[in-house]
Structure formats: C-alpha cells, structure tokens
C-alpha cells in the first residue's frame with residue numbers, strides 16, 4: 001500500500017526530502033494542469049507549479065491534509081495563479097434557457113454521438129475550454145477534470161454550495177455550447 | 190425555449206436546470222424519478238441530456254493527462270533543490 005499524503009507531509013515537515021519528492025511526484029501533474037488552465041499560458045503555469053511546491057514545502061507542517069492534500073495544494077496554486085495573472089472577468093450573464101439553446105437544445109442535428117465524435121480530438125476539447133471565461137474554466141477544471149468534490153471547490157472559491165453548483169452548471173452548458181460551435185466549424189471544413 | 194413542452198409535470202427548461210445535479214447524483218428520489226419520466230417521453234431532453242453528458246465526459250477523458258512532461262519536471266526539481274528550509 002502506498003504511503004498516505006498525510007504521512008508524506010508529516011515527514012516533509014520534519015525535513016525529509018525524499019518524502020517531499022514523493023509528494024511532488026504524486027501531485028505535480030494535477031497542480032500543473034490546474035495552473036495551466038487558470039494562469040493561461042505554459043510559462044506562467046510552470047511558475048505557479050514551482051512556487052506552489054516551494055510554498056507546500058515551507059508549510060508542510062500546517063497542511064490541512066485532513067481535507068485532502070490535493071484541495072490544499074490547489075488552494076496554494078490558486079493564490080499563486082491569481083498573483084501571476086490579473087484576469088478574472090465576470091462571466092456574461094445569460095439565462096439557462098439561452099445557454100441551453102446555444103448548447104443545442106432543440107437542434108435535431110446535434111446528437112450525443114456527434115459530440116462524442118468531435119470530442120475524440122483532444123485539441124478541440126482544449127479549444128472549447130480555452131474559449132470560456134476564466135471563472136468558468138476554473139470550475140470545470142476543478143470539478144470535471146480534477147474531480148474535486150463540490151464542497152471542497154465551494155470552500156476553495158469562497159462560494160456557498162448552491163452558488164458553486166450554479167456556476168458549475170452554467171460553465172458546463174457554456175462548454176457544451178463551445179463544443180457545438182466547434183462541431184459546426186468542423187462540418188463546414 | 191425552442192420546442193419547450195411539459196411532460197410529467199415538468200417543463201423542458203426545468204429538466205435543463207437540473208441536469209448537472211442529475212448527473213452528479215444529487216437529486217432526491219422523487220425529483221430524479223420525475224426527471225427520468227419526462228426524459229423518457231421527450232426526445233428533445235433525451236438528446237440534449239446525452240449531448241450535455243458527452244461534453245462533460247470529454248473534459249475528464251481528454252484532459253486528465255498522466256504525468257508532467259520531463260522538461261517541466263526537471264525544472265521543478267531544480268527549483269526545489271535550491272532553497273534552505275525556512276523554520
């Protein structure tokens with residue numbers, strides 16, 4: 001059985017580099033992926049990645065690892081990402097019905113099979129995600145890519161559980177709408 | 190909404206509003222039953238539910254990569270070597 005995050009962090013806190021290396025190895029890719037989508041470009045994302053683990057090393061002793069080390073790391077990464085990027089435009093408010101129509105509600109041509117086929121191309125999914133507002137992108141990465149639980153994400157983003165759910169739902173609809181646009185472009189090409 | 194109808198006491202827009210909670214397993218038995226009853230009879234919602242689920246699934250399956258690129262990992266290691274521990 002592998003060593004728990006909590007134990008790795010405890011050992012790191014007492015100066016065990018090998019334990020911290022194992023911790024970095026375990027979570028580095030997740031932190032980088034989050035940083036890449038939130039910070040916007042690869043260079044900023046690497047900076048966030050490095051700073052996050054430096055901070056984690058320094059704070060290993062007070063890690064709130066009982067709530068999950070990944071959520072703790074993401075909260076550090078988020079602070080660092082906010083520092084490097086001065087974005088945070090508020091998403092344009094559209095009604096759920098409008099979003100639903102943009103995402104293809106009532107369009108007989110737009111089928112699950114068509115979406116699944118388009119989504120075979122990783123680049124197309126990345127483009128769709130990149131086209132969203134930062135706030136929408138962030139919650140999708142946290143909930144649907146990293147699969148952090150709703151309660152952790154709500155806490156991380158400083159939202160009520162209900163507000164977190166609502167933001168997630170709208171973001172998913174906007175992603176579905178972007179994918180539909182890309183399906184259309186693909187067809188015309 | 191285009192093609193909006195009411196089936197089983199639920200309108201399509203109400204189904205749309207609950208899709209995330211449905212797929213996340215957060216609806217109570219009663220609400221879930223009503224939603225499923227609507228979707229069984231409504232081709233718009235059946236198709237759109239599938240479209241929505243396929244979009245969300247794509248995020249996880251396509252973007253959850255396995256590991257850090259070697260160059261990124263090396264630069265991270267190099268940066269973590271340097272500082273003395275703050276106490």
Ligand SMILES: [Zn+2]
Pocket residue numbers: 194200201204227231232233234235
């Ligand atoms: Zn319907």
